[in-house]
Amino acid sequence: MTCWHITCWRRRAIDVSHAAAVLNQGVQVIRRSFLLLAGSALMLSACGFQLRGEQNYAFKRLAVVGASAPVTARLTRMVEGGSDSVVVDSTANADAVLRVTESRSFSTLTLNSLGVVEEYQVNYSLNYALTAPDGSPLIQPSTIALNRAMTYSDQYSTAKVSESELLYADMQNDAVDQLTRRLAVLKTLHPTPAQVVPGVAPRAPLPPPPL
Template sequence: MIKRNLLVMGLAVLLSACGFQLRGTGTTELAITELDLSARDAYGDTVKMLRDTLENSGVKVYNGAPYKLVLTSEQQSQRSLSYAGAGRSAEYELNNVLNYEIRGQNNLVLLDDKLQVQKVYLHDGNNITGSDQESSEVRGEMRRDLVQRMMLRLQQLTPAQLDQLQQTADARAKAEADALEAARKAEAETPQQSPMQIPSE
């Protein structure tokens, strides 16, 4: 028993030494300390959970912050992995996809990406209420996973990366504006076709 405890303690020390952290422990320090958060479903569970997690991590979430995280869409789907007759168990795969954008100065898109979580659960045909409750719990776990993955994505963004992304977005916006202006000038300088004159008799 003592040997086993020592082994567990030794493994814990080794894992912590190489930077490993158990899920839900430790701090999540973000380079983005101020963030504007919005979502298509402004009162949805995902955006509320993400807002709480950001604020608990020391991020000031408010309208008009230098960077904006927009949850553009969240799709949930379910498919059957194994079919069973009435009163039997069947396996279902739940899938959750969260599309998001990070916007910078002048509301320019710096990053456009998505997160995806999949889980399998067993539906018991003999216990519909229990199975529905389990499905709801699995969905809740998936939502927590999505929020945690989003925090990890945000954690990976350094000030230098954000500056580079902003410069790229600025250059792209300028090139588009220049192209639009050039097209407008070219159109303005093109002589309009004069109306056809009918020779008088």
């Protein structure tokens, strides 16, 4: 073997060793970062903080009464996917009962110079109350009220019906998301009168715009 071959072989060996060292250093950095992140999460948990998407509900078995199928389905996914609580079919098996009603409506938002509607306000309300199985209040009757603006034209009335349904579905999902966060406000299933969560009323509607 010539000196040139020996020199090339040594250089390759050095390059391989250097690459291995760099790779090992990268692995160590990733490992330290992971351990630091895991340690931070544990410290936050110990201090009472919760990661986004995690809820600690006072109830472990929730019965939902009066809600539509889409509301019940989304509420079930949100509760069971973000906590160790479950939604049950019977109030007899529940330690909390959520009673829900919904309402929909339209109101005129703007008119053109001829008095023809150009824009509607699409309104959605989700009313709820949480009680113990014996009927004692846990969260007083409350309302989540939402609205969306929708332009309108008789020429596209069929399309506007479909659009309004999409808006209602969007508001329904938004309301359920808010509801799951409000349910987490309850801290005990045996509250004193002062610990019962007070009801929340929707904010006052905005005045109609000038014509």
